[in-house]
Amino acid sequence: MENSTGFKDILTKAVSKVYMPTARKLKISIPIIQRDYAQGRMDNKAADIRNKFLDEILNRLKSDESLFLDFIYGSIEDDKFIPIDGQQRLTTLFLLHLYFAKKEDKECEYLRRFTYETRSSSREFCEKLVDYDIDFSKEKISTYIKDSNWFMPFWENDPTVKSMLVMIDEIHHKFKDAKFYDKLENIKFSFLELKDFGLTDDLYIKMNARGKPLSEFENFKAEFEKELSQDIKTKLDNQWLDLFWNLNSGDKDEIGLSNVDKRYMAFFNRVASNFTILSIKDTKEAKDFNFDEFDTLDTLDFFSSNKNNVNNVNNVIKILDELCEVANDEPLKNFTDTSKDITYETRAKFFALSMFLIKFGARGIGGEFYKKYERITTNIAKDFNIDSILKLRQVFEFINEICEKCKNKDIFELLESFDDKQPESFKTIEFYKWQEKKKLKLIQSDERWIAAINETEKHWYLGSNLTFLIDFAKDDIKEFERYYKKFDEIFKEDRENFLFQRALLTKGDYLPEHGNSGYFTFCNFNNNPRSKDDNWRDVFYDKEKRRFLKNLLDDHRGLQDIIEEFDDNKYWGYYFIKYPEILKECSNFWILAYDYTIRVLRGKFTNSYHVEYYAFSLFIMLQRQFPNLSNEKLGYKWAKSYGENPYASIGDNKISFIKTDDDKYCWMIDEGRIGEVFDPNLPEQDPLQSIIDKAYKIAKGI
Known part of the structure; x- marks a missing residue:
């Protein structure tokens, strides 16, 4: 066909019969923006394309006929x-020329003019194929190549190299008895220079109908490499790539490659967004920032x-280089997980690791300074x-601040800059710095505190928030250990008997209030920072409420005994203490x-099913006193x-x-009002005192 040429002609001759203004010898360079070589993939679709293409070439070369491969x-x-468009066909032609040139002992230096820019490992592999001989007596040439001393094991992570090895084996399988080097010139194509178009993503996606659009990472890498020296570019496709391959638990197939690229891209995106957060200068900027909108651009x-x-x-670059020396890959794995939204905690932990690697390097990991640094940053x-x-x-x-202040790897340098005064609120970063x-x-005053603190911080709920116990102990390590042991023994979630909450209530009204709305909580044991702040931490760090906790920890009796021996039936919490059925009804503790x-309340608000405390206490008492009464005879209306x-x-x-219209609190039997319960002119009494005898009499009567 007129204006057609062959693969070798492009690389060795001044090509003129193509749509170019001047004739010249050319190199063929597969650009970064292109995808990897795919005709050697192991999936069924690629295998079918590969077999049909090679069979067509075999039949044409046997018959000494020409084969035209359309435009490139x-x-x-x-x-x-x-x-x-044409990368796949050109790569297969490169491998065919290489195979027959090596097999028939032909000069093949011109094949050096074919190269891959997508990954440095692809480029280096092509160069080595030209440099070294191949043993054609082997059943599988790929095995011989991979066993050669010039073959780098990490090249097997490169999907282009993997595909080339598969294609070489398939060529050997179909052509091992043939000598077709001189006939390869029968394979022609026309190639068109699109000089009026830039090499854009849109053009590639529109024209490469046989392929697939570039991944987000491939597009990013094409631009990012412009910022790098050649030796750093090499790391992108070798040492650094290995970091992300090692995180991929599945087979390193097409799906695996997709996961690797996603993790790789997630790493750059999340490092960039983390450090962008650090550079934010004011509160408004922080409020306006959105991780979901932080994209590749x-x-x-x-x-x-x-x-x-x-x-x-x-x-x-420093982070990636140092990560190559870090044995534990869990932080990187968690940080680059694309299957779920990344948490602030994960971001903070990886930022701490990143800053340590930048300032002190991977060699410091495992040392005493790093252990202290990791403890503090993990706590936060x-x-x-x-x-x-x-x-x-x-x-x-x-x-x-830690990294800047501890330049000499001395964690105690922090002591000079942090305030000694305890902040008013335990919900601020200043509190954690103080803590x-x-x-x-x-720890500086007595090394025995190291083990004590490390052990206590493992507590499933307390974590690093243990300074209330230190205060109870008045900085005495033995007393601290005693208080912690008692706390650990009695601080349990108990959805049947609620012993801790009920025993603590005997010491005083510990319930935290939700704003000024009249909602109070007995405190749940949910183990996330927000729930902890709104529940037990509010007790631990409230000056009044923590006194009740200290009194409970100082009480030598067991929780059940404390509850049973409590006898103040005029105290508002008396029935909560005596009847766990009421707290069971209070399923969210509000x-x-x-x-x-x-x-x-069963929920958090009164639009959920709920009971009135005193009437429900009466109901529980009647249930216990008259266990044989059926639900029809003894019930409760929520x-x-x-x-x-x-x-x-x-x-x-x-x-x-009820509370009457004239602000009096009374018991009602049907429409009849029983005398005022909380009458300030009368002595303080048990709220059920005026109704219990009447209720018992009615129950006995049925």
Whole structure:
């Protein structure tokens, strides 16, 4: 066909019968923007394409007929032809020329002019194939190649190399009895220079109908490499790539490659977004920042030298280089997991590792300084309630402060800069800085604190928040160990008997209030920072409430004995203490209390089913006293809005506790009002005192 040429002609002759303004010899360079060689993949579709293509070539060469492979499109830069469409066919032709040239002892130096830019390992493999001989007596040439001393094992992670090895074996299988080197010139194609088009993603996607669009990482890498020296570029496809291959638990097939590229891209994106957070200057910027909107363009912008961000590139190079020396790959694995949303805690932990690698290098990991550094930064990441970008920035600033202040790898250098005064709120980063300083001072004063603190911080709920126990012990290590042992013994989640909550209530009203709305909680044991802040931490760090906890820890009796021996039936919490059935009804531990009215909630608000505390206490007492009464004869009516009035029912009688229109608190039996319960003019009494005898009499009567 006119204007057609052969593969060898492009590389060895001044080509003129093509659509080019001048004739010249060319190199063929597969660009970074192209995907990997795919005709050698092991999936069924690739195998079918491979077999049909090679069978067609075999039949044409046997019959000494020409084979025209249509147009190959691309651009020409200097002496390089850069294909946009045709990469797969050109690579197969390269392997055919190599196979027959080596087999028939032909000169093949011209094949050096064919190269891959997608990965340095692909390029190096092609060069070595030209340099070294092949043993054609082997059944599988790929095995011989992989066993050769020039073959680098990590090349097997390169999908192009893997595909080439498969294709070489298939060529050998079909052509091992043939000598077709001189006939390869029968395979022709026309190639068209698209000089009016740039090598853009859109053009590639539109024209490469046989392939697939580039991955996000491949597009990123094509631009990012512009910021790198040649030796650093090599690491992208070798040492650094291995980091992400090692995280891939599945077979290293096409799916595996996709996962690797996603992890690789996630790494760059998340490192860039982390360090962007650190550079945010004010609260408004922090509030406006959104990780979900931080995309590849933002990542490229972060690493662009045009933005004077050379240090950002140097930092990520340093992190990757040092990660190659880190034995534990769990931090990187968690940080680059693309199957779920990454948590602030994971971000903070990886930022701490990143800063350590930048400042101190991988050699310091495992040393005494790193152990202390890791303990403190893990405490902050895990226990501080990081629920916003602003708080995450505060954590990053704290981590950065540690790295800046501890230049001599002395963790105690932090003591000079942190405030000695305990902050008012335990929910701030300043509190955690103060808390870590308090522990460091103890460790500095007595090394026995190291083991004590390390052991206590393993507690499933406390974590690093143990300074209330240190305060109880007045900085005495023996007393601290005693308090912790007692706390560990009695602080249990118990959905049947609620012994800890009920025993603590005997010491005083420990319930934290939710704002000023009248909602109070008995505290749940949910093990996340937000829940902890709104529940037990509010008890541990409240000056009044923690006294009740200390009294409980100082009480030598068991929890059950404390509960059984409590006898103040005038105390508002008496029935909660005596009857675990009421707390079981309070399934989310919330109550709504206004003056003497207490609604016990199943949910968090009064639009969930709920009971009235005193009427429900009466119902439980009657159940215990008259166990043989059926549900029809003894029952309870729940409410689902604050306007409804819950009541206990005994036969046809409805007994309720109400607040009247004239602000009096009375018992009602049906429509009849029993005398005022909380009368300030009368002596304080048990709220059930005026109704219990009447209720018993009704129950006995049925």
